[in-house]
Amino acid sequence: MPDHLKDAVIAEANSVREASQDVLMSGAYLYPFKGIFYFATHKGLWGPFMSRAGRTISLGMGVTTAMFFFTYVPQMAVMAFTSGPLAAISAALLMLSESSTITNLVSRSFFVEDALIDTFDGTLIAREQEPLVAQGRQVKPRSSGRDAVARLGKVFTRPFARLKPQALLRSLIFLPLNLIPVVGTLLYIAVQGKRVGPELHARYFQLKGWDARQREEWVKKNRGAYTGLGISAFALEMVPFASIAFSFTNTVGAALWAADIEKATQ
Known part of the structure; x- marks a missing residue:
C-alpha cells in the first residue's frame, strides 16, 4: 500500500475511533x-424511486459488466x-461491491437527483414539517387522497451537486482497502461513512438556510452522529444490486432524523 494511502487511512481510522463513543x-x-421500515410502510413515497428504477438498473448492469470484464x-x-x-x-x-459504489455515485449525480429531493421533502411532509419544506419549494395544500409526495410543488433551489471529481477520486483511492479481507x-466503510453522513443532510442544511460556516459548525458538533x-x-449501499434502492431508504432515514431534530428544537 502506498505511503500516502497508509497515512490517509491511519488518519481517517483514528478520527473514526475517537468518535466511536459518540x-x-x-x-x-x-x-x-x-x-x-418507513419507506416500506409508506407507499406514497415509492413514486420517485419507481420513476427512476429502469434507468438505474440498466446503469448498474452496465457498470457491473464492464467491471467484471476489465x-x-x-x-x-x-x-x-x-x-x-x-x-x-x-x-x-x-x-460487486465496487460496482455498487460506482453505480451509486454516478446515478445520484445524473439520474436520481430530483427523485432524492422529492423523497427527502416528501418524508418531511409526512412527518408534519411543512414549514421547513416550504423554505425550499412550493407545498400544495392538503386534500383528500393526496399523499406527501403529491403535495410537493416547484423546487426553488437544488442542493445536490453533480458528480464531483474529488468524490469519485476519493472513492477510487480507497477502493484497494477492500483487497484486505474483512x-x-x-x-473502507468507516472512511466513506465519515464523508457520506453530512452529505445525507445536504437538503436539510439548505432548507434551514445555513451557510458553509454554519453547516461546518453543526457537523463538527455532531461529528459522531453523522459518522454513524x-x-x-454506506454499508447498505454496498449491497450488490440493491444500492439504488438503499440510497432512497437512506434518504428517508436522513429525513426522519431531520424531522426529529426539528421536533426536539421546537
Whole structure:
C-alpha cells in the first residue's frame, strides 16, 4: 500500500475511533434502518424511486459488466495472495461491491437527483414539517387522497451537486482497502461513512438556510452522529444490486432524523 494511502487511512481510522463513543451514544446509525421500515410502510413515497428504477438498473448492469470484464482477473490475482483458494469468490464479491459504489455515485449525480429531493421533502411532509419544506419549494395544500409526495410543488433551489471529481477520486483511492479481507472492508466503510453522513443532510442544511460556516459548525458538533449515519448508510449501499434502492431508504432515514431534530428544537 502506498505511503500516502497508509497515512490517509491511519488518519481517517483514528478520527473514526475517537468518535466511536459518540457514534454509539447518538443512535443516528439506526436511522438508515428506520428509513427502510418507513419507506416500506409508506407507499406514497415509492413514486420517485419507481420513476427512476429502469434507468438505474440498466446503469448498474452496465457498470457491473464492464467491471467484471476489465478488472476481475487482475483483482483475483491480487486476492490470491490474501484469500488463497477462495480468491475467485472473494474477488467476485469485491467486484460487486465496487460496482455498487460506482453505480451509486454516478446515478445520484445524473439520474436520481430530483427523485432524492422529492423523497427527502416528501418524508418531511409526512412527518408534519411543512414549514421547513416550504423554505425550499412550493407545498400544495392538503386534500383528500393526496399523499406527501403529491403535495410537493416547484423546487426553488437544488442542493445536490453533480458528480464531483474529488468524490469519485476519493472513492477510487480507497477502493484497494477492500483487497484486505474483512479489516480492509471495515476501514473502507468507516472512511466513506465519515464523508457520506453530512452529505445525507445536504437538503436539510439548505432548507434551514445555513451557510458553509454554519453547516461546518453543526457537523463538527455532531461529528459522531453523522459518522454513524454515514457508516450505516454506506454499508447498505454496498449491497450488490440493491444500492439504488438503499440510497432512497437512506434518504428517508436522513429525513426522519431531520424531522426529529426539528421536533426536539421546537
